[in-house]
Amino acid sequence: MYAYIFRKLLYNVPVYLGIILFVMVALRVNDPVMAYLGKSASPESIAAMRSEMGLDRPLISQYGTFLGRVVTLDFSERSWEQKRPVGDILGRAVWPSLAITVPALILSTLTAISIALLSAYWRGTLTDRTLMFAAVLGMSVSLLVYVVLGQYFGAYWLPEKLGIPDGSPLRFAISGYEPVVAEGLRPDNWLRYCLLPVIITVVLTIGYDTRFYRAVMVEECNRDYIVTARAKGASKPKIMFVHMLKNAMIPIITHVMITLPFLITGSIVMETYFRIPGMGQTLITAINSKDFPVIQAFTAVFAAIFILTNILTDVLYALVDPRVRLS
């Protein structure tokens, strides 16, 4: 297994280098200097800014410098827009994103698996069709609609109608974010600022997940070992939860593992509407303001996590399914 991991890492090195090079080239198609200097830029100030940004050096030199920083895990380069070290910016931004994406992933996965099991259990019946109809309906609604309506009704309209005072733990914040440890322990901050975005994320993703997991379960239903279990007189719940669920875990694990790298990216729309200072908001702001150091650092981190997650997924396969041999 270790040989397999080492080989996979080695194979992915050129992929990683290629991703970084591609992003650096793509960024430099348009000149960012004018975005920072505005309408009154003189040729002299343009040259000064370009020199300060390091854009007057050849691309290969910029690439080499950046790779050197990645290899030494040096994220001290300052953001062009915020003038703070990019490591500091990304380090602060990842936790608010995780505060939403991790609970949302756990909740949506468990809920979707439960619903998919029920749907597969009663497949072909009215219950199954109703659940799938609801899933498709949920999938058909845009993320923006969920966010806008969720914020309006969940954080404004309903509390106003019910007369829930501001500051009450029963009232979701319209926007904003405060950590759970701020001048003392404040667990209510998570409920106030993060729970509504988590609920919206779960509602948004549950349709997709449910349909996928149901399809996995239904496919397992037709396997020989299920037929054997039925023939041996096993009860339907036992077949579903003991035999089928275990074997359906591989595609479920794959699905969850693929999602893991995206936990740190957060949701751009969610974070901008709810003013969560997470990675999504940080990234979109950096892209809009052409903040190359932040975008490049984000790419380097995300690409590494994605590659490592893929390798980890393969390793987990081998652990979960004894038939799988890594070679």
Next chain:
Amino acid sequence: MWGRVVTAAAAAVALAAGAGWLGQAGEAAAQAGGGGGGGAATAGAKKVLQMAMRTDGPKSLDPAAGSTQYDNIACSLMYETLVTFKYNDPKTLEPLLLAEMPTFSADGRTVSFKLKPGVRFHDDACFPGGKGRVVTPDDVFYSIKRIADKRNGLKNWWLLDGVIEGLDAFKDAQNASLDAGKGFDYDAAVAGFKKISETEFTIRLNKPVYRFLYTLAQFQLSVVPREAVEKYGKDFGFKPVGTGPFVLDKWEPKQSLAVNRNPNYHPVLYPAREAWSREDRRRRMDRAAGQAVPLVDRMEFTMFVQDQPMWLEFNAGKLGYIEVPNDFFEQAFDKRTRSLQPALESKGITSHSDVLLDFIFTGFNMEDPVVGGLSPDRRALRQAIHLAVDQNEINEALYQGINVVYDGPIPVGLDGHPEGGKAPFSLTTPDLERAKRLLAEAGWPNGRNAQGEQLTLRYYTSNGLQQQQMSELYKRQIERLGVKLEPVLLDFSTLIENVNNKKAQMFGFAWGSDYPDGENNLALFYGPNESPGSNHYNYKNPAYDKLYEQILSMAPSPERTKIYEQMRDMVIQDTPYIGSMGRTRFYLMAPWILNCRPTERTWSWLKYLDVDESKRSK
């Protein structure tokens, strides 16, 4: 089965909540020692004013590095300039760090200043004993020199380029010294700076320019202490030390900014009752007349990138005032009458509108072989195109009809702006018949030349949604002449590049006045300012240039206004652009905010705001 499902669900919720809390706890650990989280009122704060910033906020709290309106807002809380614009009359300057307005010598080149005695910088660790010291002329010179330091990007050098005697030479010499590794010597002399005493100094200009006073009111020239810049270095943008009415408490970039009252603020009084107009007195703007400011103990700004959360927070009573977003305009106002919606009025919310010093236009490149030049046929061509464009239709379609359409480049409210927006020679009223006649005079009858080729114009603009819609409108309007219009949609940087390189035949742009004087807009047509300067049209008219050079040294007066009007009419006749339009901002104020009459011409008025806690709904 159901029991297991319920148990699993309960475990999932507990696990999820735990994961979320751990995530936030991890963040708190990561931020330990650095200060994190949003702003909350400090213990003992009496009057707290909550405000919105409709963007992700300032990029820096260092005035020399600032450029955006939001940098301006933030810096105006903590720093001050020598002069500023009056709150009761935002067109007029008044002394702020000065004891009195500066005076000009007979030749107009030497400006004499007298600092207000006893003005201190904020208490900060950069000073001995942590006590802020008194401002001196050296601080003024130092702050100006910082604009010339290339380590600040020379972002704001345009304010002082060629203005102060010896400053350009200082800039070149010190930046060369920097490049040679010898450092930037702030103690090196500038010929035009002369310190007379601890409060008096003079600045000598290269030539007499009245706008120098407006330049001194720009936030980028706020006075900063050398000790703080040297102590904090690159982090000075996060640790502001100024003389302003507030001191920084906490700044979470892109999230929030909180400031507390400066306990050592020098005496500044709310404008006297007689300084306000009758209309303003009717609105009780004079209620705090003569009181020392600031009137609140703390201000908390929240940054909103999206409009909905800002709108909802205001309606929930959490913000003092907001600029009304376009998407919510009809929820706030009756579109036809512009009166406040009854639902808002019943809550005690009031409104205010202010026409910005905007000049929204579509320019022609006067060096273009097809549309450029001052010959009668080219002038006729440009006038024809101008007359085909219906700016009122554009206003209705894209701006809810709230913009102001006017003749000439001088915005509403400034000397030289035509009365009622109509100049003696006007092109803003669309006239298709007249346009067709002019097009024929230009040699393009029905949009085709003698060889039968159709006139095709390329219109360069940025690729935002509104600009795309504008280009579609233009296309439809201009094609009524038989002329073809090809929009070229580009990102902003590429658009500027094309305009600066004189490649854009027609281009959609806007200019926001840097100060409330028509000279700022008339400079856009001054020949030597051609691209890559601000004269993006590359308009060159010697008669116009001569008049411009004449007005530079003139203070506001009827004589100067007459020349402004003459220059305005010359530009309208020559038609180097299609325009003009100025945006109108609408604001809503909560019932508990007092003394609020928002304007974007200056931001030093924030210290005059007050709150009436008894009017906040529980």
